[in-house]
Amino acid sequence: MSFSYYGELCTEVYDHTKKIGQSIDGDIDYYRNELKHTKGRILEAMAGSGRVLIPLLESGLTVDGVDYSPEMLASCRRRCDERGLSCQLYEADLQALSLPQKYEAIIIPGGSFLLIEQREAALIVLEKLYEHLEPGGRLILDLFLPDHNTRTAEVGKYEGVATHHLPGGDIITMESKCVEADLFFHQYKVSYLKYEKWRKGKLIQSELQRVAIRWYGLEEFKFILQSIGFQQVTISADFENGKKPTHGNQKFVFQGIKK
Numbered sequence: 001m002s003f004s005y006y007g008e009l010c011t012e013v014y015d016h017t018k019k020i021g022q023s024i025d026g027d028i029d030y031y032r033n034e035l036k037h038t039k040g041r042i043l044e045a046m047a048g049s050g051r052v053l054i055p056l057l058e059s060g061l062t063v064d065g066v067d068y069s070p071e072m073l074a075s076c077r078r079r080c081d082e083r084g085l086s087c088q089l090y091e092a093d094l095q096a097l098s099l100p101q102k103y104e105a106i107i108i109p110g111g112s113f114l115l116i117e118q119r120e121a122a123l124i125v126l127e128k129l130y131e132h133l134e135p136g137g138r139l140i141l142d143l144f145l146p147d148h149n150t151r152t153a154e155v156g157k158y159e160g161v162a163t164h165h166l167p168g169g170d171i172i173t174m175e176s177k178c179v180e181a182d183l184f185f186h187q188y189k190v191s192y193l194k195y196e197k198w199r200k201g202k203l204i205q206s207e208l209q210r211v212a213i214r215w216y217g218l219e220e221f222k223f224i225l226q227s228i229g230f231q232q233v234t235i236s237a238d239f240e241n242g243k244k245p246t247h248g249n250q251k252f253v254f255q256g257i258k259k
Helices: 008-017 027-035 053-058 070-082 119-131 218-228
Strands: 002-004 042-045 063-067 089-091 103-108 133-144 158-165 171-182 188-199 202-214 231-237 251-257
Touching (some): 008 171, 008 188, 008 202, 042 053, 053 070, 063 070, 119 218, 218 231
Parallel strands (some): 042 063
Antiparallel strands (some): 231 251
16 A cells, blocks of 8 residues: 555546536636736646646636646646646645746645645745745635534544545545644644545555645734735635635635735
């Protein structure tokens, strides 16, 4: 059994459950509308297999993607090719990001920024993204807070099981187990996800994924962005500009501008 972050089976499940153009609480329409007047290049960091990136390309925008998972990037590349779309994709660790161009906008949809486990690493990533923006360029990303089930996470407790029936007839089962949790002091949780792929009743492949999520308070994250150098930092709720956050079950969109 392999121990991976976003490996082959995880990517299959991701592609099966998160289709190209499948909006999460209206996020694709939001990013498309926010970026529609962008004339320069856009970078989607932590782009995955293209759920958001491909609809933006289809809108006529110039979008590059970066991710550290070769399996996710291979899926994204294949999906772009199937649609006749041209896109520059980079495999890179965001902490060491060094791309050949600057961007008018950088986005991180889907709460993916929370997957950066260590706070120190997250700060380095924000600094790298800041460096890759043109003067006046925007960073746009969305975050969420722990839900009730997460707040009551117990170490060693199985969090859920799922069965995914793939189009070719194969089945992937997935089990999730909490292995670390410190929600109120260090604000993080670690789970192990076990994937097993079955074909005609026979186990043919297994994969273990480690998933860590680190949360931030709204004012805390705003202060972090400002400390990096971002100006005019705004927070909007539920993908509606100007809508003030009122409770913890909303999605929160942060925007900041490079000086």
